[in-house]
Amino acid sequence: MDNADEKPYLPLTEGTEPASVMAAAGDYELGENPFITLLEKAICLPGVKVNRTTLLMEAYKLSGTKIESGNAFEKIDLEQMDKAANSWIRKNVTASSGTAFLLGIPGSIAMVASIPADIMQNFAFSLRLAQQLAYIYGFDDLFEDDELSEQSRNTLIAFWE
Numbered sequence: 001m002d003n004a005d006e007k008p009y010l011p012l013t014e015g016t017e018p019a020s021v022m023a024a025a026g027d028y029e030l031g032e033n034p035f036i037t038l039l040e041k042a043i044c045l046p047g048v049k050v051n052r053t054t055l056l057m058e059a060y061k062l063s064g065t066k067i068e069s070g071n072a073f074e075k076i077d078l079e080q081m082d083k084a085a086n087s088w089i090r091k092n093v094t095a096s097s098g099t100a101f102l103l104g105i106p107g108s109i110a111m112v113a114s115i116p117a118d119i120m121q122n123f124a125f126s127l128r129l130a131q132q133l134a135y136i137y138g139f140d141d142l143f144e145d146d147e148l149s150e151q152s153r154n155t156l157i158a159f160w161e
Contacts, residue, residue, distance in 0.1 A: 060072070092132070
């Protein structure tokens with residue numbers, strides 16, 4: 001491959017916008033990038049979208065009123081956030097591993113269907129975890145009127161990597 005055809009390497013450093021990194025990944029219009037298209041379709045699957053209020057109520061034992069008022073993180077320090085994040089990571093890894101195990105039980109002939117299903121469930125659990133981590137670390141709701149904005153997509157991609 002000719003070096004002139006290669007995309008420049010853009011490390012994620014302070015001040016680098018995720019959108020510029022995504023632009024360097026390929027010559028796709030927004031919505032045409034296969035990864036973005038997959039992300040948009042996966043987020044619509046049942047059980048993939050995370051309710052921010054419910055998650056924060058469970059993770060930090062907060063009231064819905066406190067979360068909705070915007071004061072949810074005034075007394076939560078980084079150590080508590082890390083502890084909650086580790087807990088949710090463990091839950092997701094356990095659930096994803098268990099699902100992969102169950103999908104693999106039939107074996108041989110069923111592998112034709114179970115491998116794509118396993119890949120999709122792993123993708124769905126990863127997408128859920130990215131949302132959960134964003135919310136645990138204080139991000140606002142990623143959805144506006146049940147739609148994922150371009151900035152929210154970039155946030156999910158950043159948490160995913």
